[in-house]
Amino acid sequence: MTRYPDQEAALIDPVALGALTAPSRVLFGPHETNLGRGRALSRRHVAYYERRARGGAGVLVTETASVHPSDWPYERAPLASECAEGWAAVAEACRPHGCLVVAGLGHTGLQGSSAFSQEALWAPSRFPDPAGREMPMEMERPQIDALVEGFADAAELAATSGLDGVEVNAGQHALLRQFHSGLTNHRGDATGRIGCC
Secondary structure (H helix, E strand, C coil), X not given: XXXXXXXXXXXXXXXXXXXXXECCCCEECCCCCCCCECCECXXXXXXXXXXXXXXXXXXEEXXXXXXXXXXXXXXXCCEHHHCHHHHHHHHHHHXXXXXXXXXXXXXXXXXXXXXXXXXXCEECCCCCCCCCCCCCEECCHHHHHHHXXXXXXXXXXXXXXXXXXXXXXXCCCCHHHHHHCCCCCCCCCCCCCCCCC
């Protein structure tokens, strides 16, 4: 490969991430696969991710797993508490390729679906989902505490399953983003809107 003095590092160059090194700068991000078996990762997940690692992905983020059973955004959405075996199998399959494996963790809040759980969606405030128009319940202190505990438990489970890290989803379709937005958080308590988005 020809290099020029002002050229940035190539995608195929290794990159240090803390104490670990990814074999390339290629990030394979989390996305819905519908490969699950129930709410767990399946053998199909393992094969799917191994092919991406073999193909040159340096960091692979698994499909976002819900950190609490109140979140069931689509039929085969992984539930973190059911992912330990699958995460361990993915890590083992990707390790020979040097690929770092990271667990995607999240909760979709009001942008989820109640179709599978048949329970009210969780949200900072009662504000209908802009896309589906479903009206969520406003989370109270017990639900907020359960959410925080869910993220902590899921991160610990990912670490003990042999993964290299976790990615916390605070982007679109994320309950954490909904807490930070004045559009969806109208609370007057300590969990009121933080930030300006």
